[in-house]
Amino acid sequence: MTRAVRALLQALSYGNIDVESARRIADLKKLDPMRKKKKKLDTEVYNGDYKVPIRLYFADEKSMETGNPDLSVILFFHGGGWTTESVETYDRVCARMAQSTGRLVVSVEYRLAPEHRFPTGFEDCYAAARALFAGEILPDIDPDRITVMGDSAGGNLAAAVCLRARDTGDFTPKRQVLIYPALNSCYTEESPYESVRTNGTGYLLTSVKMEDYVTLYERTPEDRANPYFAPLMEKDLSGLPDTLILTAEYDPLRDEGEEYGRRLGEAGCNVHTERIRGALHGYFALGISHLHVQESFDLINRFLHGDWREIHEREEKASVEKTG
Numbered sequence: 001m002t003r004a005v006r007a008l009l010q011a012l013s014y015g016n017i018d019v020e021s022a023r024r025i026a027d028l029k030k031l032d033p034m035r036k037k038k039k040k041l042d043t044e045v046y047n048g049d050y051k052v053p054i055r056l057y058f059a060d061e062k063s064m065e066t067g068n069p070d071l072s073v074i075l076f077f078h079g080g081g082w083t084t085e086s087v088e089t090y091d092r093v094c095a096r097m098a099q100s101t102g103r104l105v106v107s108v109e110y111r112l113a114p115e116h117r118f119p120t121g122f123e124d125c126y127a128a129a130r131a132l133f134a135g136e137i138l139p140d141i142d143p144d145r146i147t148v149m150g151d152s153a154g155g156n157l158a159a160a161v162c163l164r165a166r167d168t169g170d171f172t173p174k175r176q177v178l179i180y181p182a183l184n185s186c187y188t189e190e191s192p193y194e195s196v197r198t199n200g201t202g203y204l205l206t207s208v209k210m211e212d213y214v215t216l217y218e219r220t221p222e223d224r225a226n227p228y229f230a231p232l233m234e235k236d237l238s239g240l241p242d243t244l245i246l247t248a249e250y251d252p253l254r255d256e257g258e259e260y261g262r263r264l265g266e267a268g269c270n271v272h273t274e275r276i277r278g279a280l281h282g283y284f285a286l287g288i289s290h291l292h293v294q295e296s297f298d299l300i301n302r303f304l305h306g307d308w309r310e311i312h313e314r315e316e317k318a319s320v321e322k323t324g
Contacts, residue, residue: 017212019114022084029089040095045137047127053109054128054137055087057098072103072145072304074177075132077125077161079152079282081182081213082113096288100297101304103147106132110157117219118229125157126164133171147175147304148241151284152253153213155181159231159260166239173241177300179284180248184256185223185230187211193255203250205281210252232260237267244272244303246296248279274299 039058044051074097078090087094087109098105110124133143150158155178162176187196187210200207218224227234243264247257254275261273276283279292286293 015208017081017083017209017216019083019216022081026080026084026086026089029092039098040091043137045128045131047124050111050124052124052128053087055091055094055107055109056137057094057105057107059098059102059104068140071138071141072147073132073138073141074098074101074103074105074147074149075129075158076105076107077110077150077154077157078107079150079154080112081209082118082121082153082156082217083213084112090285093285100288101301103304104138106137114216118217118223118226119219121217122157122160122228126161129161129165129173130170133165133173143171144174146173147177148173149177149179150181151179152281153182153217155179155257156183156231159183160228162241163227163231163234175243175304176241177244177246177303178257178260179246179296180251180253180281181231181245181257181260182210182213182253183230183232183260185214185225185233187214187252193252193259195255196252199250199254200252203252203280205252207252232256232263237264237269240264240267240269242270242303244299245274246284246299247273247275248281248283248292249275249277250279251281253281272299272303 039060041056041058042053043056044053046052076094076097078085078087087107090107094105094107106128108125108128110121112121129148131137132141133146135141148158148162150156158176159178159181162173165171165173184191184193187200187207191197191207196207214224218229223229225233243261245257245261247254258273258275261271264271276292276295283290283292284296288294
């Protein structure tokens with residue numbers, strides 16, 4: 001990373017979270033001129049009396065056909081610190097995801113904090129997942145062909161949904177993809193993770209901002225000990241889906257994502273954790289031509305196709321290069 005890039009990042013990485021300003025900046029993504037050309041469909045599911053909006057993104061014409069037994073689906077929860085972003089602002093990300101994976105993407109418009117604090121947004125996501133796995137959204141879908149995915153705060157929600165599904169037995173996800181997930185509940189100097197200190201300033205997402213996000217998301221301080229709020233609080237990680245975790249090298253969340261991967265492996269789960277070298281938090285929202293995004297989709301597609309051998313060979317090669 002050049003000195004000029006470091007200086008620019010330092011200038012942009014300051015202050016606390018101003019929710020309204022952050023939402024206005026995120027809303028600029030709605031100006032995408034390609035939005036109307038994407039194959040998509042809006043619908044909704046119920047969480048109690050509340051209608052949770054969801055948007056379906058189709059990879060091609062075939063995926064839009066009803067009664068397709070070979071259809072595979074990604075259930076996606078967007079990031080934004082539980083307080084910003086939306087299905088609309090992630091429109092290009094999800095359309096690109098459908099095209100890059102060849103899967104139908106179901107994006108969930110969960111309610112945001114601080115207007116709707118934990119567990120409201122999580123409950124919206126869980127309601128959408130339960131409806132999808134029960135065949136209420138796509139009647140002909142095979143539940144084994146559904147992958148739960150999210151980035152950042154959405155990675156938190158994806159992990160929490162899979163935890164609760166395991167605990168309740170309501171449905172059984174076979175795969176989850178967690179992209180630089182927020183899995184812990186402390187981003188002060190008391191954090192046990194070195195990346196909070198080494199990457200907590202100067203890399204856009206700061207430890208101060210993460211602590212703000214967590215404070216805005218919680219309803220009470222006791223929520224921070226709840227595994228559905230912070231999945232790393234869960235002591236038993238057995239029985240969870242096959243998992244791919246992608247972390248970013250210059251991200252305060254890096255170490256907690258990698259710790260979650262280690263603990264899943266120790267609990268007997270199939271898991272692969274990959275650190276994207278040179279990447280910052282939020283890179284997944286960059287254009288498809290970006291090398292970090294291309295690398296991520298390469299890994300995601302191998303994982304979705306069950307290509308564990310190639311993934312583990314890549315991991316072993318990286319380990320040899322690191323020690324050599």
